[in-house]
Amino acid sequence: MHLNIKPRYSVPKIIVFILSLSLNFPLVAQEYQTFKAQKGDGIYSVLKQNGYPYSEYINKFIELNKTNLGKDNALIIGKVYRLPLKNDSVATQPAKIQPKAKPRQEPVPEKTVNEIFGPAYREINIKSKELAGAIYYLESGHGGPDPGAMGSLNGHSLCEDEYAYDVTLRLARSLIERGATVYMIIRDPNDGIRDQQYLDPDKDEVCYPNSEIPLSQVARLKQSTDAVNALHAKNKKKFQRLVVIHVDSRDEKKNIDVFFYYDKRSNTGKRLANTLMQTFEKKYAMHQPNRGYSGSVSERNLYVIKNALTPAVFIELGNINHTRDQQRLIIPDNRQAIANWLRDGLIEDFKKSIK
Numbered sequence: 001m002h003l004n005i006k007p008r009y010s011v012p013k014i015i016v017f018i019l020s021l022s023l024n025f026p027l028v029a030q031e032y033q034t035f036k037a038q039k040g041d042g043i044y045s046v047l048k049q050n051g052y053p054y055s056e057y058i059n060k061f062i063e064l065n066k067t068n069l070g071k072d073n074a075l076i077i078g079k080v081y082r083l084p085l086k087n088d089s090v091a092t093q094p095a096k097i098q099p100k101a102k103p104r105q106e107p108v109p110e111k112t113v114n115e116i117f118g119p120a121y122r123e124i125n126i127k128s129k130e131l132a133g134a135i136y137y138l139e140s141g142h143g144g145p146d147p148g149a150m151g152s153l154n155g156h157s158l159c160e161d162e163y164a165y166d167v168t169l170r171l172a173r174s175l176i177e178r179g180a181t182v183y184m185i186i187r188d189p190n191d192g193i194r195d196q197q198y199l200d201p202d203k204d205e206v207c208y209p210n211s212e213i214p215l216s217q218v219a220r221l222k223q224s225t226d227a228v229n230a231l232h233a234k235n236k237k238k239f240q241r242l243v244v245i246h247v248d249s250r251d252e253k254k255n256i257d258v259f260f261y262y263d264k265r266s267n268t269g270k271r272l273a274n275t276l277m278q279t280f281e282k283k284y285a286m287h288q289p290n291r292g293y294s295g296s297v298s299e300r301n302l303y304v305i306k307n308a309l310t311p312a313v314f315i316e317l318g319n320i321n322h323t324r325d326q327q328r329l330i331i332p333d334n335r336q337a338i339a340n341w342l343r344d345g346l347i348e349d350f351k352k353s354i355k
């Protein structure tokens, strides 16, 4: 059930209103309501303020106004936009633009189930609709025959693909909790989210939808990028982001923190990377004020983000050979914290894009 915001007219106003309507155009015709975009307006806020369920109407809105939208579907100040017709409305009552109404909280508690998260995490409660309409392709590095970078700790070997995968799964779940649509590009049929320090390496990961991962690096990168681009084509015109998650291996004396990379041709990718890093800076300042954060954002020539059609960010979660970075990876709560911070950064990025 969605409640519409209905303007409360006093009786005389209603009469005047009906009179003026019947003078101007026949009551039977379905008329589009229009509004002029003002500073701070975005598709999301305008739909919300007018009682449209965002996820149902975002694509109708874009379709209706595509010639007047700016980059990333931004509203352009001063331009006039049409609101979609509501399926159930008689359309004789103009939607009232309410300048600074608070966005409505969707009251619907919803649940969904996805086996990829494993028995303990398969059920997901949808906590909010903040990311309704957003589509994410999440790709963890390596997998299948390729474990990626390897480190070791207390006699255990740490494989990049397993740790990147666990963080990516946690991020996927937490985006779904906020109403997003998520595709896991690299998939493990039986790992799920694992609350252990040492994640046993295996080789049974596949690439979306269910393809065996080749050993050759070139073939592997092409496979996952093709998978993302095929999905991108299906979801044309919708809000989409690709998030690629790796763990680096460098000299063990280097403490490298979390790094964000974008492709030089993508301004949206650059803004996404910056938004994520700013979120990390804020989170570290809040939770570990004396720690200092030395991650950074930079452009980098990487096959996946260069060839993906979706705005993308490539993230390195740390140095698998460095003691402090290893703590970020092996402690399950830390992996969850990284996932939550990335989610908060992605929410920020989504808000910026629909303004």
Ligand SMILES: [Zn+2]
Binding pocket: 141, 142, 148, 149, 160, 246, 247, 248
């Ligand atoms: Zn890697």
